[in-house]
Amino acid sequence: MxxxxxxxxxxxxxxxxxxxxxxxxxxxxxxxxxxxxxxxxxxxxxxxxxxxxxxxxxxxxxxxxxxxxxxxxxxxxxxxxxxxxxxxxxxxxELVPGGSLSERVRSSGLLSPVETARVGLEVLSALEAVHAAGALHRDVKPANVLLREDGSSVLTDFGIAALSGHTGLTGTGGVVGSAEYMAPERLRNQPAGPASDLFSLGVTLCFLASGQTPFARGDLTATSFAVAFEPPSVHVRGPLGDVIEQLLDKDPAERPSSAQLTDALQSIADGVPRAVQATLRQPVQPARADRRRTATARADRRRTATAGANRHRTAITGAIAVVVLLAGAGVTAYVAGDDSGSGSPDPTGQTPTGAPAVSRMDAVMPVPGVQGRFWFFSGGEYMVAEVGADPASARRVSGPAP
Structure with a gap:
């Protein structure tokens, strides 16, 4: 209506x-x-x-x-x-009457790998033209790709690129953009570049082919944490899945270039996919050796990403105890459910005076560029705490705030 x-x-x-x-x-x-x-x-x-x-x-x-x-x-x-x-x-x-890619998926179902690759090529060529003009999009997602009557794609909705002020966060710390499609460097308030748009394109391709985004967790804080620190959940098999995983690398420098991506997507759209690892990273090798190397490299990347996420969790787990000490400041203390043992009750069975009962933490994220400082998210509130060498040295920096 x-x-x-x-x-x-x-x-x-x-x-x-x-x-x-x-x-x-x-x-x-x-x-x-x-x-x-x-x-x-x-x-x-x-x-x-x-x-x-x-x-x-x-x-x-x-x-x-x-x-x-x-x-x-x-x-x-x-x-x-x-x-x-x-x-x-x-x-x-211009008025494009054909609806968006997100509407297309809702009404007609998932796109095949060939269709997804074709759309990826069209959006990639659009991004290349925008980047050549000295601009970034910063909000590439299915809702911002419209379809003309002939089925071709049109990238639209560039307003956020300028309103965001070339960052992922507003001056008050609010996220500008769609968190599950946003590159991790933007969530960390680091400089964005063309590779940031390619990351968002990777998330878009994943949605078109699987109906799921790799980092969706049900709420903003958990989704943002997943984008920044956790390995992606890519439910797309074959060469297209390999391309998507390459685009979702946390390090912008490790993502494929536009030329490499064009080569890989074109091979899928043509129905003669080549090994992605060879296409994007190294010269073509014999097929059997290629498959072994690709599988090994993907496994190594997953182990590295998982280890990185675990290191962040370990650091955060050490900080979680601080929340209990700071709970008397007015923020409910929560314990991350993924850290086994972190929710163990006090041996005395007592709760610290003035502090609410420990139950669950929604999310904890390190403040970018500030050693030992963390955001703690609990329900509708958050606070910033600074963690020293031991819990006794912890202090609340700001919050609680809605």
């Missing part, structure tokens, strides 16, 4: 008709351009904050939207106009 805009006119030119969708970054309307006599899509961007912060966001939007508007590519949405109106910014673009 569409919601009528009551004939509102933007910039004396664009007559809003139906609301096509709305999200955290903006609302999209079907509109009529009465100057050129054509139907268009108009996106009203929602810039966070006010005053200087909003002005800075608008400048970023204008700069990046102009860069994208200069891109002429079959798989990038055409941007027709940028309008400042009624205190906000509006982007006028």
């Amino acid at each position: 569409f919601e009528s805009a009551g004939g509102r006119v933007v910039a004396d030119r664009y007559v809003l008709a139906d609301r096509l969708g709305s999200g955290g970054m903006g609302t999209v309307w079907r509109a009529w351009d009465h100057l050129l006599q054509r139907t268009v899509a108009v996106k009203e961007l929602h810039a966070a904050g006010g005053g200087y912060e909003q002005q800075a966001s608008m400048r970023r939007v204008l700069s990046e939207a102009r860069a994208i508007a200069r891109v002429t590519h079959a798989h990038v949405i055409d941007i027709y106009d940028l309008v400042e109106f009624d205190g906000g910014l509006w982007i006028v673009m």
